[in-house]
Amino acid sequence: MEKPILQVALDLLELKRAVEIASEAIEGGVDWLEVGTPLIKSEGMNAIRELKRNFKDRKIVADMKTIDTGAVEVEMAAKSGADIVIILGLSDDSTVAEAIRAAKKYGAEIMADLINVPDPVKRAKELEELGVNYINVHVGIDQQMKGMDPLEVLGRVVESVSIPVAAAGGLDAEKAANCVALGAKIVIVGSNIVKSRNVIESARRVREAIDRAWKEGKKFEIRRKKLEDEIREILMKVSTPNVSDAMHRAKAMKGIYPLVRGKKVVGKAVTVSTMDGDWAKPVEAIDVAGEGDVIVIKVSGYEAAVWGELATRSCINKKIAGVIIDGAVRDVDDIRALGFPVFAAREVPNAGEPKGFGEINVKIVCGGVEVNPGDWIIADDNGVMVIPKERAYEIARRALEVKKHEDRIRGEIEEKGRTLAEIVELYKWEKVQ
Numbered sequence: 001m002e003k004p005i006l007q008v009a010l011d012l013l014e015l016k017r018a019v020e021i022a023s024e025a026i027e028g029g030v031d032w033l034e035v036g037t038p039l040i041k042s043e044g045m046n047a048i049r050e051l052k053r054n055f056k057d058r059k060i061v062a063d064m065k066t067i068d069t070g071a072v073e074v075e076m077a078a079k080s081g082a083d084i085v086i087i088l089g090l091s092d093d094s095t096v097a098e099a100i101r102a103a104k105k106y107g108a109e110i111m112a113d114l115i116n117v118p119d120p121v122k123r124a125k126e127l128e129e130l131g132v133n134y135i136n137v138h139v140g141i142d143q144q145m146k147g148m149d150p151l152e153v154l155g156r157v158v159e160s161v162s163i164p165v166a167a168a169g170g171l172d173a174e175k176a177a178n179c180v181a182l183g184a185k186i187v188i189v190g191s192n193i194v195k196s197r198n199v200i201e202s203a204r205r206v207r208e209a210i211d212r213a214w215k216e217g218k219k220f221e222i223r224r225k226k227l228e229d230e231i232r233e234i235l236m237k238v239s240t241p242n243v244s245d246a247m248h249r250a251k252a253m254k255g256i257y258p259l260v261r262g263k264k265v266v267g268k269a270v271t272v273s274t275m276d277g278d279w280a281k282p283v284e285a286i287d288v289a290g291e292g293d294v295i296v297i298k299v300s301g302y303e304a305a306v307w308g309e310l311a312t313r314s315c316i317n318k319k320i321a322g323v324i325i326d327g328a329v330r331d332v333d334d335i336r337a338l339g340f341p342v343f344a345a346r347e348v349p350n351a352g353e354p355k356g357f358g359e360i361n362v363k364i365v366c367g368g369v370e371v372n373p374g375d376w377i378i379a380d381d382n383g384v385m386v387i388p389k390e391r392a393y394e395i396a397r398r399a400l401e402v403k404k405h406e407d408r409i410r411g412e413i414e415e416k417g418r419t420l421a422e423i424v425e426l427y428k429w430e431k432v433q
């Protein structure tokens, strides 16, 4: 039995960087080089040519994601140097047949990608019968952000066909090893190698993990955390700018500032709506909130404080993650000394009366941003971002991708002395007028 193949998906926009990263990935133990769809869309067939020219001893896989005109697209890729062309399993059988004919004519092979296929096992069998050379069990990047995983269906596909099966979609070293345990012969890794600051090391980690799984006949094991813990863990790793970018540059709360600098807050919102100076509901919210929650308060004015030192001390006792107030706060020196993260719009010495107007856990608009009970709050020195609870996992994952992308660029700036414009080819991507 042969060792599993490690294929790196060069999902970049810049060809020069792709060549550089490919060579680092090879040093880390990668076998095959995939010219990713974004790279093909950005640079055309030239990307395939360049990679073939630079890495003659490697199989070049062109992720064309062909869904129509199978012959033309496979011919283009194969003539440019692709050894394997990826087409979509969703394509009509006639497109698959045409792709296979063209591949045979130009000495290439076909890998069929099962992304979005409603019945992957059934389609994998059909594709094998049609004559494709490889099946790729693939969960796309947008699908990964919703929590989908190729491991869910991989084992059943492997059992249903006799051609080699590849696996792709958000794989890291641990998941890659699980893919091998489930019978994948090719493991495709993109982001976790390509966006890494140390490509050689990341590729090596995956290489070692899959080789170990193959040698030791590793059993498949899954360790999935509770969704809420996973969201919190991811959000603790990212910043509010990462989250804003992940939400298409969504706006932060306006006019709300940290009393204590250098603190990060992550948690689910317990919302409060109250009148200017009426601190009853804000303080009662401390009893409603659980460990790790964030109290978010909308006040109708900014003249009298609804929050102060004693409320802050109660929050610390209950292990509440932080407090955000679109209103006034007092005892700021004590709060600073306690080091508890309070974000507020204004600082005043005077408090109001606990009259008990307002409500807890209702929809509010805080700092100009809508907050519903249970929405996720992330706050740091840059500001306060609100993530709607329905999209919390997805946004957290996307923010992590933003961070990984930036880490890689940061590395190129620091270690290779490049400028940001140079790295991302900024001029090329300016909007054409």
Ligand SMILES: O=C([C@H](O)CO)[C@H](O)[C@H](O)COP(=O)(O)O
Pocket (backbone or CB within 6 Å): 009, 010, 011, 036, 037, 038, 063, 138, 139, 140, 141, 168, 169, 170, 171, 188, 189, 190, 191, 192
């Ligand atoms: O095919 C891919 C995706 O559709 C973008 O073109 C990726 O190459 C594939 O998903 C592997 O990348 P990661 O999911 O980042 O490991």
